[in-house]
Amino acid sequence: MDSCVIPLRHGGLSLIQTTDFFYPLVEDPYMMGRIACANVLSDLYAMGITECDNMLMLLSVSQKMNDKEREQVIPLMMKGFRDAAEEGGTSVTGGQTVINPWIIVGGVASVVCQPNDFIMPDGAIPGDVLVLTKPLGTQVAVNAHQWLDIPEKWNKIKLVITKEEVEQAYQEAMLNMATLNRTAAALMHKFNAHAATDITGFGIIGHARNLAKQQCNEVAFVIHNLPIIAKMAAISKAGGNLFGLLQGTSSETSGGLLICLPREQAARFCAEMKASRSSSLGQEGGVGDGQQAWIIGIVEKGSRSARIIDKPRIIEVPYRGAVVTTEGNNNNASPPEAQPTQA
């Protein structure tokens, strides 16, 4: 499970908490703080939890930075973390900072819940469909951006992408990683989600397998569509199947939720994700407003496994910075291509 659930001694309440910390992967300290916070909260959101009672911030400051660098970088990182927490309707009270060779940023998110506040990730049934709420490809985008300065790496991919596109893809990846999965968590309740997880270090297939293993029913997840930040699939191919993006093994940071939804609810879930301006949470103007979601696969009878079909459809997700409309070459809420008969 993405978070631990601790039954409390007080009237049916549970303490649900999660922690995560990692090393900066983008250059902008403010965005890094936002991403770290979104990443921690995502474990709660994957359980359909929309409120968080408290966050702790965990920080290690690099001993290799001089005082001036520290004074510039650390407050920005902390501000990014706090701003994202505020967008999530929570706040940061407490934490710890140490000196270390590397910068580390992370946190702890805790909430005390009633039983109806969270959705245990074990109720998928054959006939459900799989929905994904952010595109894949953050690792490829972040690495391609670093390769702009490494000629031997850049030479491998320059035939399929321009420098401007790499920059745009990187911005798009940052925006996605910094987006809270909170709207998706709220809509999980509205549309009766059966189970969910968030996509992070093990890639979509790793997390799909973990989720499948936890199911009460004998089910298998079959993924037909891979929504990927535009051009990242081409880079992956040009680089010789870089990171296994098309096999679903490329790790993601602060990725979307993978949600098992009743088939008849999924299209409306995706439509409301797109329409939402966090309105279901009584908010406006967050980073993730007007997010997309895609039906990417189905739940069938099986032995608690997950797989991607042989030739999955790649959905090229355009850069929002560059493309005015997001209506183009992707189709929200369309059913997956293959529709095996189910029991």
Added chain:
Amino acid sequence: MDSCVIPLRHGGLSLIQTTDFFYPLVEDPYMMGRIACANVLSDLYAMGITECDNMLMLLSVSQKMNDKEREQVIPLMMKGFRDAAEEGGTSVTGGQTVINPWIIVGGVASVVCQPNDFIMPDGAIPGDVLVLTKPLGTQVAVNAHQWLDIPEKWNKIKLVITKEEVEQAYQEAMLNMATLNRTAAALMHKFNAHAATDITGFGIIGHARNLAKQQCNEVAFVIHNLPIIAKMAAISKAGGNLFGLLQGTSSETSGGLLICLPREQAARFCAEMKASRSSSLGQEGGVGDGQQAWIIGIVEKGSRSARIIDKPRIIEVPYRGAVVTTEGNNNNASPPEAQPTQA
């Protein structure tokens, strides 16, 4: 405050949590795990909280260790942490491990409390006395132990201590650092403690000052006695006032609680600390059974400050490994030497 207190949306309950993590300072990975856990829990104990609903373990594994070293060290460290958590009546569910140049070990402790379960650290009044529940000198003991292998350092202190005594002091320091402050937390309720904090990185005077600043009443803390692991005061003097131990600035790891108690309760508090075999918590045989506590000072009217008198009495706390009885050259529960008149 040592922990953050978050009011919850559920019937008067509060979420209280704390986090701490640091670098190994003893060579025994199992003991290091115990110390890290005791250190995290201590922030709850300082608020008179005896129960903990959940702990998370935070670990960074050194990239400089080879696989064999990792396989030996990390499980021992985790076992130490878990064993101490179990002794504290709680368990470790959740956490995160990363790779890093240095080993880091730490955790998060969380509890959901009713208002009577915790004691806000702001109620000291003139006439209270100050009680300390572990001797000082852990930093000196740990460093002296490292100096056994550094001739130029060892030469400075070898006139006042033998190698065997350094070893014994180190063992004593480890035992103290690994001892939970849980019995003290339970006794804080029984004897109506007015405020408390735990002694860690800022030394006794640093934490006494922090505690004084938080008081509702205009009080000052005056420290008359310094209980110190035997011979550590001599080492500090021989080294040229090493770490400022006698000025109270030497940092401690997982130190004792500094508690403001009504004068008439303090002697019994110390007596029960010593008598306890964690019996007040329905347990037996924990690491910290039969702990000592000392009355070290008084609370008088003042401007929310703290000081150590000019020539404090040094209480030499003998090594338990070497000395059969702990009755010798220290006196629990004796009133401090100076007794200024109070309003």
